Amino acid sequence: MIDPIKPPRRKNPLLRTRLPASPPRARSRTSHGFTRAAAEGRFMLQRCDACGSFAYPAREACPSCLSSDLPFVDAPRRGLLLAETTARVPSDVYFRERAPWRIGLVKMDCGPTIVAHLHGDCVEGAAVRMSLQLDKSGQAVAFAHPEGETPNMSDDKQYREMTADPKFRRVLVTNGRTVIGQEAVAALKAAGAKTVFVGVAEPWRPFAGENLLRGQDGIEIVTLDAADEKSATDLAADVGGKVDILVNTTEYVRPGGLLDRRGTSIARDEIDQAYLGFINLAQAFGPAMRMRGADGINSSSAWVNILSVYALANWPAFGAYSASQAACLSFSHCLRAELRPGGVKVMNLFTGPVDTEWFQTVPPPKVAPRAIAQAIVSGLKAGLEEMYVGDVAEEIRQRLAANPKALERELDR
Amino acid sequence: MQSKNLLELASAISSGAVRVVDLTFTLSPDFPVIVLPPEFGQAAPVRIQEISRYDSRGPAWYWNNVTFGEHTGTHFDAPIHWFTGKDLPNNAVDTMPPKDMIAPACVIDCSAQAAQDPDFVLTVPLVEAWETKHGRIPARHWVLLRTDWSKKGWRDYANLRDDGAHTPGPNPAVMKWLVEERGVIGFGTETIGTDAGQAGHFDPPYPAHHFLHGAGRYGLQCLCNLDQLPPTGAVIVASPLKIQNGSGSPLRVIALVAST
Numbered sequence: 219m220i221d222p223i224k225p226p227r228r229k230n231p232l233l234r235t236r237l238p239a240s241p242p243r244a245r246s247r248t249s250h251g252f253t254r255a256a257a258e259g260r261f262m263l264q265r266c267d268a269c270g271s272f273a274y275p276a277r278e279a280c281p282s283c284l285s286s287d288l289p290f291v292d293a294p295r296r297g298l299l300l301a302e303t304t305a306r307v308p309s310d311v312y313f314r315e316r317a318p319w320r321i322g323l324v325k326m327d328c329g330p331t332i333v334a335h336l337h338g339d340c341v342e343g344a345a346v347r348m349s350l351q352l353d354k355s356g357q358a359v360a361f362a363h364p365e366g367e368t369p370n371m372s373d374d375k376q377y378r379e380m381t382a383d384p385k386f387r388r389v390l391v392t393n394g395r396t397v398i399g400q401e402a403v404a405a406l407k408a409a410g411a412k413t414v415f416v417g418v419a420e421p422w423r424p425f426a427g428e429n430l431l432r433g434q435d436g437i438e439i440v441t442l443d444a445a446d447e448k449s450a451t452d453l454a455a456d457v458g459g460k461v462d463i464l465v466n467t468t469e470y471v472r473p474g475g476l477l478d479r480r481g482t483s484i485a486r487d488e489i490d491q492a493y494l495g496f497i498n499l500a501q502a503f504g505p506a507m508r509m510r511g512a513d514g515i516n517s518s519s520a521w522v523n524i525l526s527v528y529a530l531a532n533w534p535a536f537g538a539y540s541a542s543q544a545a546c547l548s549f550s551h552c553l554r555a556e557l558r559p560g561g562v563k564v565m566n567l568f569t570g571p572v573d574t575e576w577f578q579t580v581p582p583p584k585v586a587p588r589a590i591a592q593a594i595v596s597g598l599k600a601g602l603e604e605m606y607v608g609d610v611a612e613e614i615r616q617r618l619a620a621n622p623k624a625l626e627r628e629l630d631r
Numbered sequence: 632m633q634s635k636n637l638l639e640l641a642s643a644i645s646s647g648a649v650r651v652v653d654l655t656f657t658l659s660p661d662f663p664v665i666v667l668p669p670e671f672g673q674a675a676p677v678r679i680q681e682i683s684r685y686d687s688r689g690p691a692w693y694w695n696n697v698t699f700g701e702h703t704g705t706h707f708d709a710p711i712h713w714f715t716g717k718d719l720p721n722n723a724v725d726t727m728p729p730k731d732m733i734a735p736a737c738v739i740d741c742s743a744q745a746a747q748d749p750d751f752v753l754t755v756p757l758v759e760a761w762e763t764k765h766g767r768i769p770a771r772h773w774v775l776l777r778t779d780w781s782k783k784g785w786r787d788y789a790n791l792r793d794d795g796a797h798t799p800g801p802n803p804a805v806m807k808w809l810v811e812e813r814g815v816i817g818f819g820t821e822t823i824g825t826d827a828g829q830a831g832h833f834d835p836p837y838p839a840h841h842f843l844h845g846a847g848r849y850g851l852q853c854l855c856n857l858d859q860l861p862p863t864g865a866v867i868v869a870s871p872l873k874i875q876n877g878s879g880s881p882l883r884v885i886a887l888v889a890s891t
Contacts, residue, residue, distance in 0.1 A: 422663045422785035424792070446660045447680050483672055490678075 220338050220370040223378075225386050225412065226515040238511035238561045239312040243355045249276035251290035252358035256350035257603035263293035263330065274330035295348045297324040297332070299362060302342050312354065315512075319376065324348060324362050334360035335376055339368040351380035351601055354511070354561030356554070372599060381601035382520030382563050385410035387462035392417045392444050392499060395425045397574055398524065399467040401591035406465070407436060409595045412516070415457055417442030419449070444468055444495035454502035459510070461503055465522040465594060468495050471576035475537025488542040496523075496546050500553055511560030520563040522594055523550050527568040527611040531618050533629050554603075565597050570610025583609050644887070652865075654854045654884040656781070658697075658704040662853070663789040665702060665823050666796070674700030704881040707871040708825065708840070708850030712878040715845030722847065724877040731849065732870040734816045736773035736886065737765070738860045741799065745778035749790055751799040752827055755808050765862045770814035773851070773867050776801065780821040781855035789823065800827025803838035810842045818843055819851035819867075851884060860886055 229235075245253070255262035264273045268285035272293060279286050302322035308314045320336040324346055332348065340346050346362040353359045361380060363371075372383055389406050393399045394416035403414050415438050416431055431437055440457065443449040444466075454461075470491035472484050479485070507518040528536060529543035547566065554564040571577040573584040585608035593607045606612045617625045643649040656662055660677045667673060677699040683689025702708070710716030711723045721727055739761050744751045753776055758768070768774060778799045780788060790797045800820060801809075809815045818825050818839055825839035835841045843850055851869055866887040872880040 420663070422789045422791075423666065424786075443660065443676075446676070446678060449660060483675070486675070487673065 219368065220374050222370045223373045223386065223515055229513075235510060236315075236512050237509070238354065238517075238559065239315060240355045240559065240561060241312045241353050241357075241359075242310065243357055245357055246276055248278060249358070251276060252350050253352070253356075255290065256352045256358035258605070259349075259597075259600050259602045261293055261295045261348055261350055262290040263326075263328070264288040265291045265293070272326065272329040274326070274332050294326070294328050296365070297326040297346050297348055297362070299323070299336070299340050299342050299344055299346050300325050300331070302336055302340070316375075316379065322362060324360070332360045334362040335380075337361070337363045337371070337377055338374045339364040339371070351377075352563065352603060353380060356558050356563070356603075382463060382565070382598040383409075384463060384595060384598055386412050387516050387519065388413040388415070388457075388460045389463040389465060390415045390417065390440075390442075390457070390461045390503070391465045391467055392442060392495075393467040393469060394418050394431055394439065396467060396469045397427070397587040398469060398572065398590055400427045400430065401587045402465055402467055402594055403431065403437060405588075405591035405595045406463075407434075409599070411463075412436060413438060413460070415440050415461070417444065417453070419443035419445075444499050445490045447498050450495075450498035450502035454506070458503055458506045461507065462510075462516050462518045463520045463522070463598065464499065464503055464507065465524075466496065466499060467524060468492055469524075469574075470542075471536065471539055471574070473536055473539075473576070475534045479538065485538050485542075488538055489545070492542040493545045493549070496549055500549075500556075504553065504557060507562050508557050508560030511562050518560065518562055520565055520598055521553065521557065522565045522567065522598070524567045524569065524590060524594075525550070527570055527606065527614045528629075529568070531614060531622065531625050531629060563601065563603060565594075565603055565605065567593055567597065567605045567607055568611045568615070569607045570614065585610070640887075643889075648890050650859075650888040650890055652856050652859045652886040652888055654856050654867075654886055655705040655882075656853055656855055658699065658881050661785065662704055663785050663823060664700070666789070666791060674702050676700075677703050699881060701874065701877055701879045701881075705853040705855070705884055706851075706879050706881045707869055707884075708844065708852070708879045709871070709877065710844040710847045710849070711876070712850075713837075713840040713844035715841050716847060719847045722844075723874075724871040724880055725873045725875050727849075729870070731816060733866065733868050734771055734773055735769070735863075736775050736819075736860065736865045736867045737761075737768050738775045738777050738857055738862050738865065740777045740858075740862070742777055742779040742858070745780060745799045749797040749799065750827065750829055751778070752802040753800070753805050754802055755805045758805060758809070761862070768809070768813045768815065771816045772813075773817050773819055774809055774813075774815050775819040775851075775854065775857055775860070775867075776821070777857040777860075778821050779858060781853075781857070790828065794829075795831065796823070796828030798822040798824075798828035800825065800830055801839050802827075803833050803835060803842075806838040806842040810846045810848060815848060817849035817851060819854050821852075821854050821857060823853060825850040825852050850879075854884060856886075860888060864889060 266280035267287035269283040271282045300323045304318045304320050306318045313319050322336045324332045324334050340362050345365040347365050349361050350358045351361045384406050389411045391402050442453045510518040526543040528540035529547040532540040569585045571580045571584045597605045664674050680696045682694045684693045709724045710719050826837045830837045869884045871882045
């Protein structure tokens with residue numbers, strides 16, 4: 219049974235903050251099939267198209283029949299923990315600092331045997347449920363969980379290395395003026411976040427829901443206009459060392475594309491809010507987050523972006539907005555690479571039109587802000603990198619994968 | 632005027648015999664701007680971005696890039712700002728006569744009424760009452776409405792509610808009267824806008840803009856320190872940036888006040 223983690227004490231200012239170490243990174247190109255699966259929380263293995271047998275680790279040819287048709291497919295998660303061992307003095311710096319560390323051999327029901335990190339409640343000889351997780355290097359690793367629920371399951375020391383669980387962490391929700399922001403605050407508090415800092419730009423401007431945020435234990439309203447360099451820097455000067463999870467809830471949606479708009483002032487606002495805001499936040503908060511990736515129970519752990527799925531394929535009705543989101547998507551990959559040495563995850567949530575004011579005339583299905591908030595929490599708890607929230611986002615993704623040209627034509631309506 | 636009088640003025644400023652009062656708010660991103668319904672174009676907020684600050688971007692110098700809308704911070708409205716003034720000659724900040732940038736001011740203190748009622752409106756009888764005390768408003772003078780609004784915190788200053796802003800300003804009759812009967816050069820306020828917060832519901836809407844700019848006069852808003860000005864006798868220096876065809880601009884507004 220896992221002992222519940224305790225709220226961290228205040229830091230001893232006489233001690234140096236330990237710098238994050240990274241587990242080994244090297245992977246073959248083929249094995250990034252696992253990375254893709256882990257990023258989305260799927261469990262995939264290679265299965266031979268010719269003979270149907272599953273393979274592990276990543277192979278170029280089927281070990282049974284030598285066929286090279288070995289696509290990654292969703293695979294059954296169940297297996298049996300054949301043997302376990304505890305590494306007490308590993309040579310690798312990352313594992314040495316976290317020793318003792320348990321690993322084991324899992325014989326999958328579907329065939330292959332996998333070396334996996336073990337949840338503390340996994341017992342030799344018992345059934346386990348496998349997942350693929352992104353470790354602090356951002357690479358996929360196999361992780362074995364007990365088959366059923368056990369008490370304080372997500373507090374397991376080894377599992378928490380794979381996740382960005384909000385429990386006892388301090389979160390900055392960058393824009394609390396919006397419904398999405400306010401739902402995110404509530405969901406993160408409910409998930410055990412110690413403090414949620416809620417950014418409010420132009421505090422002289424009243425907004426709906428303000429009273430719900432004020433006066434609540436563990437919720438601190440802070441002045442933050444992400445689009446303003448100085449505002450972001452000023453806030454980081456105050457709380458930058460206490461932001462363990464940053465949830466970028468910047469939301470600036472305006473309809474229109476190129477020809478039916480006049481001038482660039484709306485486009486400028488879109489870029490200001492979404493793109494430059496992203497840069498300001500990253501420059502203000504990123505360096506401290508990267509440095510605090512191994513800072514105990516409340517180490518910095520994740521950066522969350524909420525992006526339109528039309529970042530992937532332009533929707534002309536909201537064409538300029540789509541473009542600003544595409545810019546943010548591109549930069550999120552840059553941020554991911556730059557935060558990597560700190561072991562800080564960058565999670566992108568893709569959504570279709572949200573049930574908010576600026577999509578008022580768009581017919582359903584629309585994503586409820588609460589669904590986005592719940593996805594943020596579940597994604598952090600599972601340590602994901604990519605999430606598609608709602609039917610539209612999932613559908614766009616699939617249509618893009620199937621035929622980008624068809625999607626382009628179909629969105630042009 | 633003889634040049635020695637001008638030199639006397641300069642030395643009086645230097646000695647403090649003539650006080651220089653700064654009527655300007657600091658131009659900063661924190662200062663409230665006019666809020667229009669979101670479907671309209673919006674004034675770009677004030678942004679100050681460092682180019683370098685004695686660092687790797689420029690080791691010996693500090694400077695910023697600054698962006699803002701023409702109507703942000705303490706700012707000046709030119710006649711071209713409003714449809715009523717769109718066809719007037721020399722109606723933009725770059726073409727307006729420079730001599731209009733210096734003019735005396737009458738300051739009407741309505742701070743007591745504004746403290747009681749955020750929707751306080753200035754009326755003709757109120758100005759007439761002021762005139763019985765301080766004399767008739769001369770032509771080509773500024774009329775500045777003192778409300779002490781500039782002393783409020785930003786939220787109370789903007790005072791936005793679900794039916795719009797509630798801030799004091801002039802009613803339509805007094806604006807028409809000041810422009811046509813008194814020939815003022817302009818009208819200035821401490822609030823965001825020369826008009827009252829609810830002036831969109833007046834007839835005509837936004838009467839200060841409507842009548843001032845229609846007659847080629849000017850507006851000043853987001854002024855402060857009006858409580859340091861005498862009812863009459865202060866001289867206002869208000870020279871907006873020379874923006875090509877500009878409808879207004881943030882500016883430094885100063886007042887010269889004789890000490891005796």
